[in-house]
Amino acid sequence: MADDKTFRMAPAPEARCPAHPDSAVVATCHRCGRFVCAADAHALLRGTYCDGCADRPEVNILDGFHRAHFGERDGWAKLLGVTGALALAATAFLATGGWTGAAPPALLALTVALAGYGALGVAYFFRVRAARWGLVALLSLCAPLAVGVAGPWALVLLALPGLFVGGAFTSVSSRLFFRLEVPVEALERDWRRRYDNPAARDAVSWAVLGLLLPLALPVALVVAVIALLRVDPTAQPPIGGKTRALFALILSLVALAAWALVFTTGLRPW
Numbered sequence: 001m002a003d004d005k006t007f008r009m010a011p012a013p014e015a016r017c018p019a020h021p022d023s024a025v026v027a028t029c030h031r032c033g034r035f036v037c038a039a040d041a042h043a044l045l046r047g048t049y050c051d052g053c054a055d056r057p058e059v060n061i062l063d064g065f066h067r068a069h070f071g072e073r074d075g076w077a078k079l080l081g082v083t084g085a086l087a088l089a090a091t092a093f094l095a096t097g098g099w100t101g102a103a104p105p106a107l108l109a110l111t112v113a114l115a116g117y118g119a120l121g122v123a124y125f126f127r128v129r130a131a132r133w134g135l136v137a138l139l140s141l142c143a144p145l146a147v148g149v150a151g152p153w154a155l156v157l158l159a160l161p162g163l164f165v166g167g168a169f170t171s172v173s174s175r176l177f178f179r180l181e182v183p184v185e186a187l188e189r190d191w192r193r194r195y196d197n198p199a200a201r202d203a204v205s206w207a208v209l210g211l212l213l214p215l216a217l218p219v220a221l222v223v224a225v226i227a228l229l230r231v232d233p234t235a236q237p238p239i240g241g242k243t244r245a246l247f248a249l250i251l252s253l254v255a256l257a258a259w260a261l262v263f264t265t266g267l268r269p270w
Contacts, residue, residue, distance in 0.1 A: 019051075029053050061237050062184065065191050066176070074173035077125050080135075084121020091115040113142050124168075129178055135165045192240065199227035200241030203248035210252060214259040217252050224249040 015025040017037035025035040030047030042054035044063045053059055094111045116138050123131035139162060146154035168174055172190035175182050193201070206220035227245035232238065 031056075031059060062187055062191060065195075066182075066187060069173060069176045071179050072173075072177060073125070073127075074171070074177045076168040076171055076174045077127075077177055080121040080168060081125025084118045084123075084125065087114045087118030087121060089118075091118055109145060113138070127178060132169055132174075132178065136169060139165050196237075197227055197230050197239050197241030197245075199223055199230060200244035200248065203227050204244055204251075207248040207251040207255065210255045214255070217256050217259070220248055220252040221256075224252060 015035055017023045017025055017035060017040060019040060020037050023037035023039060026038050027036055027041050027048040028034065029036060029050040030044075031049055031053040034050045034053075036048070036050045040051050042049045042051070044054060044060060049059060091111055091114045094107070094114070117135075120131045120134045120138060124135070139158070143155065143158055146158060172182055172186050203220055203224035203226075206216050206223055210217035210220050224245050227241055228249070230239055231242045231245070233240070
């Protein structure tokens with residue numbers, strides 16, 4: 001991304017646009033400092049730009065990314081919608097006599113929790129903003145109730161739902177889906193995570209998998225080398241991922257050496 005640290009001055013009231021002398025200047029370009037009138041000004045995420053700078057890939061890439069995903073239903077929304085519908089189905093089963101005899105208190109509490117999660121999950125899918133905070137509130141209410149019924153170990157069981165709800169609440173893609181404001185820095189990090197040399201990220205995944213399955217390590221090595229070859233800081237936008245690719249390469253080599261030791265000495269990792 002471009003490093004926008006150009007020194008800029010506020011235009012004087014009598015300043016005129018260089019391209020349109022009859023038009024008053026309304027702003028200076030955030031990148032080059034050129035005076036622009038209303039016809040030439042382009043309001044992007046990082047500031048106002050002139051025609052030339054607004055067309056540069058490193059300037060408008062975040063705006064294109066923002067427009068493409070603003071209001072788009074993301075993976076969290078789909079996952080919450082599907083699991084919410086399943087929770088409602090389970091609630092209906094339990095509420096209509098899915099058990100025999102009197103229902104124990106723990107089962108009643110589970111039924112209520114499933115009903116709440118199901119309603120909030122479906123609402124989340126349909127972009128009801130209150131559902132975001134509703135999921136956090138539901139988890140906060142369920143935690144002390146679960147501890148009271150099942151003891152402290154219930155907190156361990158709630159760790160996974162907590163990570164799930166926390167991931168959905170803080171995700172940039174989720175905030176874009178709900179058409180909420182996203183800081184430029186967070187948007188840039190999400191863009192890099194998705195599109196900046198994804199081979200480097202894939203190489204790390206293959207290398208970690210190779211710790212358990214040695215056949216994945218040759219794939220990790222090849223993908224890591226490809227990722228390193230793609231790194232180009234002079235490209236527009238710059239292609240990064242060098243650190244991740246080097247980490248995957250080193251991890252793969254170390255894992256290969258460890259697996260070679262295991263097979264040559266007859267040792268077993270389990």
